[in-house]
Amino acid sequence: DILKSLHQNFLKNEQSLLFLPTRGNFKYLYCERCGKTHLCPYCSVGMALHRNHRHLKCHYCNFTEAILDTCTYCGHTPLKSERMGTVEAIDVINNAVEGIQVEQFDKDSITTAKKLKEALERFESGESNLLLGTQMLSKGHDYSGITLSVIMGLDYILGLADYRARERAMSLLFQIAGRSGRAKEANVLVQTGDAEFFKSYLNDYEDFIKDELDFLEIANYPPFASLARILIAHKEESKAGKITLDTVTKLKAFEDVEIVGHGKAPVERIANKYRFNILLRAKNRVPLLKALHTVDCREIEIDFDPVEFS
Template sequence: MFYYEVFILGLNLRPLTYHSKTKLEIYSLVLAPLSKNTKQAIILKEVKKPKFQTLEILSICDEKFSNIQKTLAKFISYYYACNLGMVFKIFTPFKSSNFINHNFDKTPTLSPLQNKALNFVTEHKTSLVFGDTGSGKSEIYISLIVKELNLGKQVLFLMPEISLTPQMEKRLKEYFGDFVGVWHSKITPKKKQNLLKDFEDGKIKLIAGARSALFLPFTNLSLIVVDEEHDDSYKSATKPRYNARDLAIFLASKFDIKVVLGSATPSLTTYKKQPYFRLKGTFFKSSKEVIYDENETQISSKILKEIKACLENKNQAIVFLPTRANFKYKQCKKCGEIIKCPFCSVGMSVHKDKNALICHYCGYTTYQNASCDKCGGDTFEAKRMGTSEVLNALQKAFKEANIAKFDKDEITTQRKLTNLLKDFNDRKIDILVGTQMLSKGHDYHNVKLAVIMGIDTGLAYADFRAREKTLALCMQIAGRAGRVGNAKVLIQTKQADFFKSYLDKYDEFLEDETEFREDLYPPFTKILRVLISHKDEKIANEITQKCLEIIPKFKDIEVIGHGKAVIEYIASKFRYEILLRSHTYKNLVMLSHVLEKIPNVEVDMDAIFFS
């Protein structure tokens, strides 16, 4: 009889001990009884016969994990302090793998500068293509992919999920035909099943996918391209809290895999840590006129004037603002109190189409005209205009124009995304009003005006990356206009000096930001966020104090700050946080494994979300 510790997949449990009549391989996938259910489990290690009675492993699964998957899972479990059962749950196992050789003849025509960039990334194991909008990064990626596929290898092309459009898929298929598979959260289980079969059979060699595509069963992977590497969507906000970009770089250090990162607005971390090729273009400077509007966030006369001129010239416009719904919150006119969600310490967003106030954190909805909890007043003022309100205002101002909304409330399926982008590029829509989704690398052919509203809110966040994120977002939205010919960008801001200094000088911004962060923040230090949450505020505070007592036992770790989280209360739980800093990751990792075992404590290595 053989005895094994196993982790149950998807459950945050300690290892459990089972027995088997046959010897099993470590990291084998098995079926094991748990309570009255049968669960998939992963074999952790063989152990001696325990003193207690054990249950028998029911069967060995046909599927298995590749060497790449096993190595990556172990690293995620270690670095992000998450048990292997939770980690292996996000991986897709495989039954077999085959390879079909095929020669790809079609390649893009590259300029001399693009050829230099191609040679640069070919010579480096990991590298960054720091390329302006419209400078031709995609052609470099495709040239690299052709080379690897012709060697019989597999390639992974990572991008933010919202960028995985049929438009992008069509472009890849022009070069790689049916050897391309697209993987993201919105494809149906049946499509995923068919794609996996074709992938295992060798019929698919190139996977274009969101961050979860990194966990597919690659057995012959030689190239990972991470487009828009600065994008926060590569970081998981739930357990395990990995960053797919960083995991790609880790794989390059362990296997014969090349990693190419790309962005027009790279993160400071990547800029400082990776060798880069600067692919400059005259696209931004030569084709854009930037207009500044110092009004408060509103549909100003300046905005209306520019949109009117744009429409009269038979052109299209995009309008960005960071808030969806009609307004961010309602405020009592009598005492200034904000109507908050009873389960979260956040203002409730105004949705006029539903005649409702909705919490965007827990989903709580109220349809009643609420009175002020503080003073009983019944007159309110709506604040922080959102996409729905701007849409309504523009529809009244431009009755003949076709105006559409592009945010999470509107785009709920992949089909809706596909149809909206197609209609916009077919010029059936004149103005697109949206949130950050507007910035995600979509190729708008006829946009001659980009209006950016509410951008100052990003600069006010309590986040060491606030300037970087806000400037990058502004540049990404501006980059959607004037893909062909001239265009205008109108930025509504009280911080015009900041944007004037850096809008077309991102290199200069990165150097100035380096001075600001040196010795204090990433990439010069490592950050660990510890989040404590509990329904009883007293207990949440006690757990926080317990964590603070443990921290000094670990060397070279500085407490940056601790106390109530920015959002103090979500889904009826009180939230406290501790922010830690160190110049090396090892002590933080050791500490995170200790703290993670405390109930109601979550740890986040290399945190980028601080709400």
């Protein structure tokens, strides 16, 4: 039990670290009756709940609006919240562990270099007992007194539509886990529904790298091939779709370039622009560059060996 472990560590006057992939209170709101998520009006993503700032916020275009409790589709009340964020986790922990001092460590709280320095100094001096935050925790800061690391949300990363999802999850796990146990023996707790996957590699990252390279070679992904993602974005969905199809037609002339697939991006709309992906593959970048030089459109972005496909 995570709360019990954090409480025990606090009673021993030892410091802990807790990672969550989501900031704010909750990642999104949804209706139990009709099942629909409350979306940003400009992006096809849910609005995140930020109670401290008394608003809902889109983490893609930064649009904000007042917190609502009624479904805009069917009128049902109240809305439910899903995927706990840093602020909500702090509230839960403060209610469960009396006296604990939690340091919030995410983009909402650490907005300047001065605030970063002050937060790290408070934690290093022992003024705060728990460092709770998002991926900022993995960025190379030295936390000498941590004896417990709690890592949540890795299943979400594993489930991403990304050939590097396993690598991203394991890399994050080792980065966060590596922040503890530098001065004393430490424990690492991982909240996951796929315990066997993490257990098999937790003590040997080299084994994971070997297996992952075998997978990438069989699947013909980088570093054994080169990929290029073409992103088309336009305010008119029909126009974005036409540009995509016209581009695919043009690229079919290049026999040494494989069109892996094309269609709507996982996040179909951002900042009121409709988005389509084209994924290309070749033995190296030379044929990709030759083909891409024939693509001329201001609505197009190109990313080589992309790290994400949203």
